Amino acid sequence: MTLAFRERARSAIADSQLQRLLDQNADARQRARIEALQELPDAAELRQRARTIRQQVVFGLEAYLEKFATRLAENGIQIQRAANAAAANRLILEIVRRHKAELVAKSKSMLTEEIGLNAALEAAGIRPVETDLGEYIVQLRAEKPSHILTPALHLSIEDVAETFRSRLGVTLGDDVEQINAEARGRLRKVFLSAPVGITGVNFGVAETGTLCLVTNEGNGRMVATLPPVHIAVMGIERLVPTLDDLAVMLRLLPRFATGQSISSYVSLIHSPRRPGDPEGPSERHLILVDNGRSGLADTAAAEALLCIRCGACLNACPIFREAGGHAYDSVYAGPIGAVLSPALFGIRKYGHLAQASTLCGACTEACPVGIDIPGLLLDVRAQSEPKPLGRGIRLFSWVARSPSRFRWAQRVAAVGGRLLSRRAGWITQLPGPLAEWTRFRDFPPFSGRPLRSRLRRVSRPASERHPEIEPVEAATTTVEVVEPEDRPASFEARLKDLGGEVIRCAEFEAADRIVGQLHVLGAGRLLSWGPVEPILFTVLQRLEREGFPVVLPEVAEGPLGTPALRSFGEAKVGLTGAVAALADTGTLVLSGGSRRSLLPSLLPETHLAVLRSKDVYPDLERWLQAVGPAYVAGTSNLVLISGPSRTADIEMTLTVGVHGPRQLIVFLIE
């Protein structure tokens, strides 16, 4: 079985394009992670907290699940638990069939890859469409993702253009923008017409019954908002106890995953569409998937359940960098994959993956929750069938268990070594399986006089004593924690870093500036919040006077029909207010509700938002403290927006506007 991985790794090494892409991924992601961590003054403490939070959940899992399920049920989300992949697929299929859906919009979820959901849907005559750009490309090619975060990591821009040519019949240049635009157009139709949307869940919050979805492209928001039915699929271990705990995770996950201080969109979902909500699915389901997880609870492998699927260990691993994700032949590749795959899918099939490591520890160093991956790999090795080389090591160990046998073996080895090394130099050709060593490196000869026969029993020092040095302290990087005095200014700076724009204006001129901006954008139609606050009121009044077409997504009854959504989707510009903003990440907080549709922040190419400087909070933690968990739990859909929608799924090239807006302009009112 070792051969299987080794063979695949061998062809990966021979593939120079794949090697270039793997190097590109490792270099870019590692650098980004390290830089993103440098801006966290308390990174070590946060990681320790995150680890404790995850341990709390994994060791008290059933109690947290019960609390979580109760909250979800109170909020009207239908929750079911599946013991294994087949059961999960059956439950999902039942819901899809009940709604007579022939098309399902999916946002990226490794768990649905794990349970083989797409194959199950296809077998039932249902067409699942992956909407994450990388996952869409991989699906078009009928391949599997090669990285849990960057599914199309193994493909070059030319490969992607060729895929669009051969699978979709469109000829595009080798240009990420063109590919992006083509995918956006095609997938928009899927979002607007699919009767069912399926997403994963990054974190569930037990205290509040929150489903937290973290995405960059905006497809996750689309899938969870536009189709009349939303099915979320979540591993049972992906919980955190409280919203404060979630805030800790949200500080770490994007930094470790992509080096972002926050992802473009973080959705906190609490219920299906409620009376008065302008949008949202009329049914929300959560399928909790066990699939072997609860069986790990009392084993050492429970440590692997702490994983939050950031992919940092894959990016840090020197073996992954050579072999690539497909060599692992499992949905979970890389170091954590070599632990999770045997634990969840069987040691017979996947135990050999644990050999694919030098135990160098780069994975643990890169892990936000400090999972002892080398230790877990040793456990897997201990449970696997011994390999021929393992038997050799056993023989060596037997020899070493007696100092006299060991001494005798040293003599034999020294004689053997002298025969093998022609001159007194290093050996260039070893026999048997050891020949693998000398294929590309020399081996040192065994010494005729080992150390044990050279040393006197006790080596005594002369009387001289060396001068003492000053103790060398560990290099500690002290980052000064500067409390941003001017929160609006730091919000503005951060949002600009993310590619957003900020226009500062006074209350009295705000409406003028916004209307002016609409004319500059040449917007044919505006999708907007209702007149829920004075500036929006004035803007809407002026637009009405001018005869400027405005659409207010406000549907009293029943699900949003496709025609309504299509007309919303034709709007070029969206206008919203904001509940709050977060200075440290340049984030807008929007909460859905009557006359406060989330669609203007999602569907149009440009999103304009009105924000008052008094609503800018230092960070997520302090905003949560100010409003309290009950407020958050009471919203049906709350979203944190940080810059325009973005993706780097093709060759790490960053582009904006893949599904959500490509432009975000905030009018910051003093």
Place this chain on the structure above:
Amino acid sequence: MRVQLFATCLVDSLFPEVGEAVVEVLTRAGVETWFPPGQTCCGQPALNAGSRAEARALALQTLEALAAEDVVVVPSGSCAEMIRHRYPELLADLPDQLGRARRLAERTYEFSEFLVDQLLVAEFGASLPLLIGYHPSCHLLRGLGVDRQPLRLLEAIADASIERLSPECCGFGGIFSIEMPEISREMLERTLERIRSSGVEVVAGCDVSCLMQIEGGLRRAGSPVRCAHLAQLLVGRVAGLK
């Protein structure tokens, strides 16, 4: 002060010159060194190969061999890490042995760590007008958190310039080097490339296992660059591991 030298099986059998240099440095630092005769291998190869029973047997044997109360000095980050972190895990279910394992873990130091943190010495009077590359080995750096200590010792060598090489695995990994030779080779190639591009004249390290992989690769590539254990450099030797 008296210390026990746990030489490691590789130093004992393949690189006794490294062991002699270690003893020489410790002697110059005013420490009495003795070689407990019951020692062989710490058991790490067995643990890494998945043979827990053998690893435990060797851990118990090492515990016995190093039973004297003297501090233990190990010229290997990897073997020191095994004793410090993995012995207590391996022997967790043997209550009477666990206490001994923990006490051994507490009094076991990697060579450079012992000199700098315990003895507070760094100057040994060597003078080497060379560009020395320091290879941070994985278990030393990530397992024990030892990095500034060997650098401090190297910086005290007169006339030498020190460059810390990027802390990426050299691709040795014990049986990995034989089981996954293609990947091991690529990782070694990257390491050799880093050495070439940095222009270092000798590669220093604290783990002969990694240095054996690197020097094996350097020799095969016909490079004049050699590896040396830190102790060898501290006593002014640069001719290679042996």
